[in-house]
Amino acid sequence: MIITCPYCGPRDSSEFVYREEGGRIRPDQASTDQAAWNAYVYDRVNTAGEHDEIWQHSGGCRAHLRIVRNTVTHRIVSVAFARDHGRPHERRKAETPA
Amino acid sequence: MREYSAYTLLKNALAGNRDWKPAWRKPDPKASYDVVIIGGGGHGLSTAYYLAKEHGITNVAVLEKGYLGSGNVGRNTTAVRSNYLLPENHRFYEHSMDLWENLSHDLNYNVMFSQRGCLNLAHTPGQLDEYVRRGNALRHSGIDSELMTVEQIKRLVPALDVSASARFPVIGGVMQWSAGTARHDAVAWGYARGADRRGVDVIENCEVTGFLRDGDRVTGVTTTRGEIRAKKVAIAVAGSTGRVMKLVGIDEMPIESQVLQAFVSESLKPILDTVLTFGMGHFYVGQSDKGGLIYGGALDGYNSYAQRGSLPLVEEVHSEMLALFPGLASVRVLRSWGGLCDMSMDGSPIITTGPLPGMYLNCGWCYGGFKATPASGWCFAWTIAKDEPHPLNAPFTLDRFHRGAIIDDKGQGATPNLH
Ligand SMILES: Cc1cc2nc3c(=O)[nH]c(=O)nc-3n(C[C@H](O)[C@H](O)[C@H](O)COP(=O)(O)OP(=O)(O)OC[C@H]3O[C@@H](n4cnc5c(N)ncnc54)[C@H](O)[C@@H]3O)c2cc1C
Ligand SMILES: [Zn+2]
Numbered sequence: 001m002i003i004t005c006p007y008c009g010p011r012d013s014s015e016f017v018y019r020e021e022g023g024r025i026r027p028d029q030a031s032t033d034q035a036a037w038n039a040y041v042y043d044r045v046n047t048a049g050e051h052d053e054i055w056q057h058s059g060g061c062r063a064h065l066r067i068v069r070n071t072v073t074h075r076i077v078s079v080a081f082a083r084d085h086g087r088p089h090e091r092r093k094a095e096t097p098a
Numbered sequence: 099m100r101e102y103s104a105y106t107l108l109k110n111a112l113a114g115n116r117d118w119k120p121a122w123r124k125p126d127p128k129a130s131y132d133v134v135i136i137g138g139g140g141h142g143l144s145t146a147y148y149l150a151k152e153h154g155i156t157n158v159a160v161l162e163k164g165y166l167g168s169g170n171v172g173r174n175t176t177a178v179r180s181n182y183l184l185p186e187n188h189r190f191y192e193h194s195m196d197l198w199e200n201l202s203h204d205l206n207y208n209v210m211f212s213q214r215g216c217l218n219l220a221h222t223p224g225q226l227d228e229y230v231r232r233g234n235a236l237r238h239s240g241i242d243s244e245l246m247t248v249e250q251i252k253r254l255v256p257a258l259d260v261s262a263s264a265r266f267p268v269i270g271g272v273m274q275w276s277a278g279t280a281r282h283d284a285v286a287w288g289y290a291r292g293a294d295r296r297g298v299d300v301i302e303n304c305e306v307t308g309f310l311r312d313g314d315r316v317t318g319v320t321t322t323r324g325e326i327r328a329k330k331v332a333i334a335v336a337g338s339t340g341r342v343m344k345l346v347g348i349d350e351m352p353i354e355s356q357v358l359q360a361f362v363s364e365s366l367k368p369i370l371d372t373v374l375t376f377g378m379g380h381f382y383v384g385q386s387d388k389g390g391l392i393y394g395g396a397l398d399g400y401n402s403y404a405q406r407g408s409l410p411l412v413e414e415v416h417s418e419m420l421a422l423f424p425g426l427a428s429v430r431v432l433r434s435w436g437g438l439c440d441m442s443m444d445g446s447p448i449i450t451t452g453p454l455p456g457m458y459l460n461c462g463w464c465y466g467g468f469k470a471t472p473a474s475g476w477c478f479a480w481t482i483a484k485d486e487p488h489p490l491n492a493p494f495t496l497d498r499f500h501r502g503a504i505i506d507d508k509g510q511g512a513t514p515n516l517h
Contacts, residue, residue, distance in 0.1 A: 001408060014410035018400035018515060035500070041512050042443045042499040043350035046340035048403040055400075071355070072403045 015059035138162025144475025163305035179277035194473035207288030216277035337438020359407035365389030441514030
């Protein structure tokens with residue numbers, strides 16, 4: 001598997017580590033909603049097909065990347081900096097209509 | 099009389115082996131069953147066997163999308179052990195050991211269970227301390243565990259590099275002598291045959307594509323071979339759990355599917371009569387009766403539903419093997435393959451009623467479910483028959499994650515690629 005890092009270009013997957021699913025929703029630090037915290041820590045979408053995920057280019061520029069990858073064919077669909085998606089709880093606020 | 103015995107072997111040999119019956123029938127699915135089990139791996143088949151044998155429930159079908167043994171039951175490296183840390187795991191895996199010890203007789207099928215031991219090597223004092231702790235926990239539960247010195251290890255595994263100049267010098271190890279190996283596909287075939295002989299329909303090439311529902315209640319399945327109704331639907335699909343649960347509308351589970359690879363070398367003369375694990379990385383190795391070294395290492399490390407692995411892991415596993423056994427450098431690799439592991443968030447399995455009425459769930463085996471095959475089927479059959487868990491599997495619920503009652507043997511937290 002070759003991952004094209006936006007900084008470093010095409011690199012072997014062994015330079016990267018898989019961190020977590022990209023769509024996980026971290027509750028606000030002040031939240032006392034136990035169910036939301038449990039879901040954040042333990043529940044996974046685990047898609048067979050195009051999967052939204054966070055990787056780190058730990059053997060390169062060390063940037064965190066948001067990657068869409070097909071878990072059946074291992075084809076990489078897109079790679080972007082994770083920071084462009086905001087921190088997880090900000091992401092939730094942006095994506096969840098009030 | 100038992101179908102397989104020295105007498106029938108001799109008789110059939112003299113008669114040209116024409117009179118053997120197929121080990122199981124190839125029935126077409128009926129319109130309905132008392133119990134439908136999805137997944138014809140080790141766990142689905144052993145569940146069917148114990149439903150029939152222990153609970154007299156024989157109107158049962160096992161639905162397998164491919165052929166028997168096409169999943170992990172035919173892809174694993176066959177290590178059987180019970181040397182865990184936590185008491186829930188001790189009780190469950192020791193029950194499995196008890197069943198393994200009599201399995202060939204029980205099934206009248208030789209599963210080649212061989213208690214050749216499993217030795218974990220230690221390379222740092224901290225690691226040795228951790229082994230002492232685990233060994234003591236095991237002995238408290240009545241499970242054998244023995245600390246070994248480098249001299250004892252050298253005598254047991256002469257091919258191992260235990261010199262001080264090794265890349266990661268060995269300083270000791272912990273042995274479970276009652277651990278060992280079994281022939282994996284014989285386990286699948288033996289359970290399939292035992293279930294079939296008791297009236298269970300084992301149906302191959304039958305993929306479940308959806309669930310029949312009456313409100314919340316699951317009332318059957320749709321398959322590539324038609325609709326099948328059932329009073330109870332049990333799921334035992336290991337690495338495909340995420341996919342199958344989505345068919346019933348459950349989109350999130352405490353599971354990630356990841357690939358584990360395994361390798362077999364060309365046949366060698368006997369050099370290793372135990373199962374050995376490396377302590378400075380993920381590597382373990384045993385030798386089959388045919389002489390091939392059977393070995394593997396870590397997960398590929400990311401979600402995958404492809405039953406094949408990546409090349410960086412191939413390199414890593416072999417470099418670990420050579421760190422332990424420099425003398426194997428010129429041995430050729432015969433084959434490698436990958437299997438889908440249902441990695442749970444605490445590294446422990448799930449055997450439970452639900453999560454919907456009419457449904458039963460068995461999953462979360464990570465890369466260690468082969469050793470569990472007898473106890474998993476035994477406990478799952480109990481749970482299905484009685485609509486409640488046996489005390490042995492009562493801790494292994496699905497809601498333990500949300501109740502804070504996780505069973506995290508390695509203390510890794512909710513990071514499946516580290517279990
Ligand atoms: C490389 C490797 C090495 C391993 N080594 C060990 C080891 O040394 N010791 C150990 O204890 N464990 C080991 N394991 C783990 C062990 O093999 C598994 O945990 C165990 O086999 C899983 O249970 P099973 O046998 O029921 O799974 P499987 O054999 O995978 O059975 C699940 C079945 O469900 C079927 N299925 C899936 N979806 C559907 C559907 N929609 N409809 C119908 N059928 C479906 C699949 O085709 C499959 O046959 C290893 C695993 C791997 C991959
Ligand atoms: Zn980079």
